[in-house]
Amino acid sequence: MIMDWENQQKQQQNQQQQQHEELTNGNNNNSNNNGIFVKVMTDEQMEILRKQIVAYATICEQLVEMHKSLTSHTDLSGARLGNLYCDPFVTSVGHKITGRQRWTPTPVQLQILERIFDQGNGTPSKQKIKEITSELSQHGQISETNVYNWFQNRRARSKRKQQVTAPNNAESEVETEVESSNEKKTKSEDFQSQHNQATRAEDLCFQNPEISSGMHSVD
Amino acid sequence: MIMDWENQQKQQQNQQQQQHEELTNGNNNNSNNNGIFVKVMTDEQMEILRKQIVAYATICEQLVEMHKSLTSHTDLSGARLGNLYCDPFVTSVGHKITGRQRWTPTPVQLQILERIFDQGNGTPSKQKIKEITSELSQHGQISETNVYNWFQNRRARSKRKQQVTAPNNAESEVETEVESSNEKKTKSEDFQSQHNQATRAEDLCFQNPEISSGMHSVD
DNA sequence: CTTTTATGAATGAAGG
DNA sequence: CCTTCATTCATAAAAG
Numbered sequence: 189m190i191m192d193w194e195n196q197q198k199q200q201q202n203q204q205q206q207q208h209e210e211l212t213n214g215n216n217n218n219s220n221n222n223g224i225f226v227k228v229m230t231d232e233q234m235e236i237l238r239k240q241i242v243a244y245a246t247i248c249e250q251l252v253e254m255h256k257s258l259t260s261h262t263d264l265s266g267a268r269l270g271n272l273y274c275d276p277f278v279t280s281v282g283h284k285i286t287g288r289q290r291w292t293p294t295p296v297q298l299q300i301l302e303r304i305f306d307q308g309n310g311t312p313s314k315q316k317i318k319e320i321t322s323e324l325s326q327h328g329q330i331s332e333t334n335v336y337n338w339f340q341n342r343r344a345r346s347k348r349k350q351q352v353t354a355p356n357n358a359e360s361e362v363e364t365e366v367e368s369s370n371e372k373k374t375k376s377e378d379f380q381s382q383h384n385q386a387t388r389a390e391d392l393c394f395q396n397p398e399i400s401s402g403m404h405s406v407d
Numbered sequence: 408m409i410m411d412w413e414n415q416q417k418q419q420q421n422q423q424q425q426q427h428e429e430l431t432n433g434n435n436n437n438s439n440n441n442g443i444f445v446k447v448m449t450d451e452q453m454e455i456l457r458k459q460i461v462a463y464a465t466i467c468e469q470l471v472e473m474h475k476s477l478t479s480h481t482d483l484s485g486a487r488l489g490n491l492y493c494d495p496f497v498t499s500v501g502h503k504i505t506g507r508q509r510w511t512p513t514p515v516q517l518q519i520l521e522r523i524f525d526q527g528n529g530t531p532s533k534q535k536i537k538e539i540t541s542e543l544s545q546h547g548q549i550s551e552t553n554v555y556n557w558f559q560n561r562r563a564r565s566k567r568k569q570q571v572t573a574p575n576n577a578e579s580e581v582e583t584e585v586e587s588s589n590e591k592k593t594k595s596e597d598f599q600s601q602h603n604q605a606t607r608a609e610d611l612c613f614q615n616p617e618i619s620s621g622m623h624s625v626d
Numbered sequence: 627c628t629t630t631t632a633t634g635a636a637t638g639a640a641g642g
Numbered sequence: 643c644c645t646t647c648a649t650t651c652a653t654a655a656a657a658g
Contacts, residue, residue, distance in 0.1 A: 290634050291634065292634080333635085337635055340635090341634065
């Protein structure tokens with residue numbers, strides 16, 4: 189059942205960041221040397237907020253569905269429902285809340301990573317990751333997680349590419365001559381699980397850039 | 408079931424808000440001299456967000472009201488509701504029947520799981536799993552394995568995150584005392600403030616349980 | 627500016 | 643539990 193979201197939320201917060209750390213630099217969050225306070229949300233908080241909103245969207249969606257099925261024989265509620273959906277408030281609900289930043293390797297870093305990857309060592313152990321990260325950090329912002337993810341993705345995609353390139357001997361029921369330009373269109377065969385994005389709650393909520401445009405990444 | 412929703416809505420409405428914000432009404436609030444990046448929301452943005460969330464809360468509330476009046480004479484609504492929740496098409500990720508092989512928790516299920524997880528009882532005993540699965544199955548397709556995996560992953564990842572997040576600050580024993588025995592990331596990790604790995608807790612705008620009401624932009 | 631693509635990150639599941 | 647892999651999601655970058 190969906191009850192007391194508030195409690196659950198609170199706990200969620202606690203669990204993930206009970207430590208009120210100051211982070212590496214003493215003053216980051218909301219106070220500055222001018223005595224002014226600003227509102228600040230961390231990515232974590234943003235994520236939680238996002239999930240909550242998605243939950244709302246989903247609930248609304250489900251409620252609507254429920255009503256549809258319950259009142260399919262009448263029309264009085266249909267009108268109202270339609271109204272609700274058209275309500276300016278609702279339509280304005282969709283906004284992207286956070287511009288999630290993501291690491292982008294610098295050319296130098298990429299080159300190094302690529303080189304290491306090609307050296308064959310399939311699994312960069314934890315220790316290895318640390319070393320690599322350390323080295324790459326001299327060429328730009330980077331974290332071990334970034335390195336880890338990079339290798340994970342690199343391997344996975346490399347593998348997938350092979351699948352498309354190699355299968356020259358087997359069966360092809362629904363085959364779609366993808367082998368020609370497989371170098372870049374490794375993901376074009378999503379004929380199987382591509383879903384309707386327009387109706388997903390997530391999109392409903394976060395596809396718009398309105399709010400995000402107001403978020404500032406300040407220095 | 409409906410009652411739960413109703414209560415939940417009520418609680419949301421009555422939630423308090425206690426965020427201290429003076430806000431530098433200007434606009435680009437925030438400044439810091441350490442070269443780190445933080446996200447900042449202005450009052451206007453807060454207001455927009457608040458409206459959006461309130462709108463959702465209102466819609467949910469109205470839908471619940473509507474549903475109540477429409478089904479006040481019968482009791483089969485509960486069954487229907489359950490059905491809807493279990494219907495794969497209604498879930499947030501509902502779409503192609505032929506696609507998807509991997510379970511994806513619905514927002515509602517996620518909320519519940521998080522709540523249980525945060526309850527601290529880090530003992531996902533077999534029996535407990537059964538219970539949880541049973542409860543969650545009311546909100547969508549799910550199996551015990553799913554629940555088991557979820558807790559395993561949740562725990563492992565939470566732990567790992569802790570290592571990254573709580574490098575050199577440390578303290579705050581209020582929470583689970585995870586054994587960050589292993590060495591943690593070097594300072595290069597800490598500099599990640601501008602990336603999504605960064606997580607600081609403190610002075611949350613939404614520390615409050617319920618966002619919809621906690622968002623009140625006071626002034 | 628809008629759409630598409632490339633790819634960093636998140637997460638369910640499997641193996642050990 | 644921890645690590646690894648596969649798939650999916652989201653977004654920076656590129657294309658139109």
